[in-house]
Amino acid sequence: MSLKPKRVNFTETWSVLQETVKGVITLGNVPRAVWNDRFSDVYSLCVAFPEPLADRLYQETKAFLDSHVRGLLVDVQSQGESNLLWAYHSAWMEYSQGINYLHRLYLYLNQQHIKKQKLSEAEIIYGNSTPDSQEQMEIGELGLEIWKRNMIEPLWDNLGSLLLDGIQQDRVGDAPLHVTDTIRGVIQSFVSVEEYKKKGNLELYERIFEERFLKASGEYYEREASRLLQECDVSQYMECVVRRLEEEARRSQKFLHSSSFVKVRAQCEQKMVADHLPFLHGECAAMVKGERRKDLRNMYPLLRPIQRGLPTLVDALLEHVRQQGLQAVGNLRGENVHIQFVESMLGVYQKYKDLIQDVFSGDQCFMGALDKACSYVINHRLNPRQACRSPELLAKYCDSLLKKSSKGISESEIDEKLSRSITIFKYIDDKDVFQKFYSRMLAKRLIHQQSQSMDAEESMINRLKQACGYEFTNKLHRMFTDISLSADQNNKFSEFLKKDNIDLGINFSIYVLQAGAWPLGQSSLTSFAVPQELEKSLQMFENFYHTRFNGRKLTWLHHLCQGELKLTYLSKPYIVTMQTFQMAILLLFERTDSLTHKELQTTLQLNSEQFSKHLASLLDCKILLCDTAENMGPDSVLQLNLNYSNKRTKFRITSALQRESPQEAEATLSAVDEDRKLYLQAAIVRIMKSRKVLRHNALIQEVLSQSKATFAPSISMIKKCIEALIDKQYIERTPNSADEYSYVA
Incomplete structure (x- = not known):
């Protein structure tokens, strides 16, 4: 084959070429040699000398295809209405494959002649240009366009009706398999015939089929919904709707273009769910209250896609969880109320969290409702004037786990329970109240060496830090630091004594605690005459400490101290752990067996409250006896119980002071109130310093x-803090408005 342009007789060449085109378009047998010769003929016509004959070739081919498709239309119509879909589909399958081959035969015409005249994709997609009606199309595109114009448009009304009937037959289960394949092929032809377009390539499919199909589907499901509502209860109705949606989704995948899937589902949901929303919403509360998981599992996917569909179901769950929570923690009694409260609340939380995961696929709307319900229950106050008890109960729960007294529970179980308790902590509004109670209980555990595990203590503090930040646990960390530093301090004190050859006569160790970090307060301090046996130890430690830390003041918290006393006056020796005040009382009996109530109190110089408490604990355990136990007075005689016996040779005398008293709880809450006032005042000053001028409501919102x-x-508390700062002249009301404040620099 010569590539050089030459003179060509168009009529003769086209006559030969036309026969091959006819064979190609009808999928006839075209030998390879003939194909190659015709391929060369197309090239020769496109580069003919002196004038290229490409345009004439294009027009003749167009006329041939136009005539060919018109002939196919007659053949298809002659098959009759009942066979129209089958005849159309057969003609399309042959023609679409044939036009694809013809497109390849005309490759040179397409590439070198037609493409150079066409608009670019960018011009069509992003520009305002539209393809000119006179613009030539590539042969494959031309063939599809002719098919659309000469075959689809004349038949589209009949085809559309037959397609809708066929799909309806599939809905009721009467469509044979070969009909299904035909329907799918016909619908696909509406898409394929315009696939070459850069814009609006689904326009034909949507116009002649999809619109009619969606309308017909909507009418069908409207009738179906009406029928089901008359025949079924709500559970059966939802099951039917879910089944219909699944069937229609499969049907869409079987017949339709993927762009129609969402539209078809939306049409079904509108007619079967959205149009009957009041009916479904009316059943939500009963389903949630009865925790009917199967019904809820069906209700959720039906309501989720509908606008304003889910809120009613979410609200029903929120109210139900709220009621269940209040019921679970409403009537708790006994000494272990804190354990009942936390574990009951965790039970409610876990139960409905599992339900949400199982029924609502962990939907965040429902998790948010669970959070709101738990927050409401945990922060609920039976009496609005009283403080919420949740922070105190949670702190006690943690204390019960972290104390040595928690027997029968492994470390892993304790760790798991502490980890779960953080769930309750996150819902507590008054986290500062929890912090205050927790720090006081931690202090007692550390001072009295009652912690089950220091690792567990530290792990819990780290969990609190993750939940609320370093500032929240700063003092708790400092308390730990003091305990570890005190151990080092005791070692240095021992070295100090050895260096000077000093013998204290007793084993003596101390904790040096920072006043700012430990919630010990000064309210429990009382005058106290230190026993002679301890006086030397105290004095030597003060001397040691002041030589190393100049300017620091030591305050002895005797009410928190304890010691071991060996009783040798009985039939067998006992080692008793007791508090310092109890030990001081017993040491007074070193040289006598009996003393009066007044002599004891005068010698020790303790106030009546402290003295009575510690004396009572010694009388309760029978180490001391009183001649007037029923009505004790200053002249009552107290004496050692020389017949005292105990199964254990080493034991502890429990002090009432180690237990949380109602007065201590009130004092803790009062301390929280004072801290809050200072916090709010600092926040107000901070805000006003940055804003300079701010209106009242805006300031309140910032502080909140x-x-x-x-x-x-x-x-009301914020308002009082604002008034206090005005009195202190940190801020002032602006002259022109009583509703506005300005910062006083």
Whole structure:
């Protein structure tokens, strides 16, 4: 084959070429040699000398295809209405494959002649240009366009009706398999015939089929919904709707273009769910209350896609969890209320969390409702004037786990329970109240060496830090630091004594605690005459400490100290662990067996309250006896019980002071109130310093926003803090408005 342009007789060449085109388009037998010769003929016509004959070739081919498709239309119509789909589909399958081969035969015409005239994709997609009606199309595109114009458009009304009937037969289960394949092929032809377009390539499919199909589907499912509502209860109705949606989804995948899937489902949901929303919403509360998982599992996917569909179901769950929570923690009694409260609340939380995961696929709307319900229950106050008890109960729960007294529980179980308790902690509004109670209980555990495990203590503090930040646990970390530093301090004190050859006569160890970190307060301090046996030890430690730390003041918290006393006056020796005040009372009996109540108190110089408590604990355990136990007075005689016996040779005398008294709880809450006032005042000053001028409501909102992580202050408390700062001249009301404040620099 010569590539050089030459003169060509168009009529003769086209006559030969036309026969091959006819064979190709009808899928006839075209030998390879003939194909190659015709391929060369197309090239020769496109580069003919002196004038290329490409345009004439294009027009003749167009006329041939136009005539060919018109002939196919007559053949298809002659098959009759009942066989129209089959005849159309057969003609399309042959023609679409044939036009694909013809497109390849005309490769040179397409590439070198037609493409150079066409608009670029960018011009069509992004520009305002539209393809000119006179613009030539590639042969494959031309063939599809002719098919659309000469075959689809004349038949589209009949085809559409037959397609809808065929799909309806599939819905009721009467469509044979070969009909299904034909329907799918016909619908696919509406898409394929315009696939070459850069814009609007689904326009034909949507116009002649999809619109009619969606309308017909909507009418069918409207009738279906009406029928089902008359025949079924809500459970059966939802099951039917779910089944219909699944069937229609499969049907869409079987017949339709993927762009129609969402539209078809939306049409079904509109007619079967959205149009009957009041009916479904009316059943939500009963389903949730009865925890009918199967019904809820069906209800959720039906309501989820519908606008304003889910909120009613979410609200029903929120109210149900709220009621269940209040019921679970409403009537707790006994000494272990804190354990009942936390574990009951965790039970409610876990139960409905599992339900949400199982029934609602962990949907965040429902998790949010669970959070709101738990928050409401945990922060609920039976009496609005009283403080919420949840922070105190949670702190006691943690204390019960971390104390040595928690027997029968492994370390892994304790760790798991502490980890789960953080769930309750996150819902507590008044986290500062929890912090205050927790720090006091931690202090007692550390001082009295009652912690089950220091690793567990530290792990719990780290969990609190993750939940609330370093500032929240700063003092707790400092308490740990003091305990570890005190051990080092004791070692150095022992070296100091050895160096000077000093013998104290007793084993003596101390904790040096920072006043700012430990919630010990000064309220329990009382005058106290230190026993002679301890006086030397105290004095030597003070001397040692002041030589190393100049300017620091030591305050002895005797009410928190304890010691071991060996009783040798009985039939067998006993080693008793007791508090310092109890030990001081017993040491007074070193040289006598009996003393009066007044002599004891005068010698020790303890106030009546402390003295009575510690004396009572010694009388309760029968180490001391009183001649007037029923009505004790200053002249009552107390004496050693020389017949005392105990199964254990080493034991502890429990002090009432180690237990949390109602007065201590009130004092803790009072301390929290004072801390809150200072916190709010600092927040107000901070805000006003940065803003300079701010209106009253805006200031309130800023303060609420800053404090919500720690506690939820009342508006009245914020107002009082604002008034206090005005009195202190940190801020002032602006002259022109009583509703606006300005910062006083």
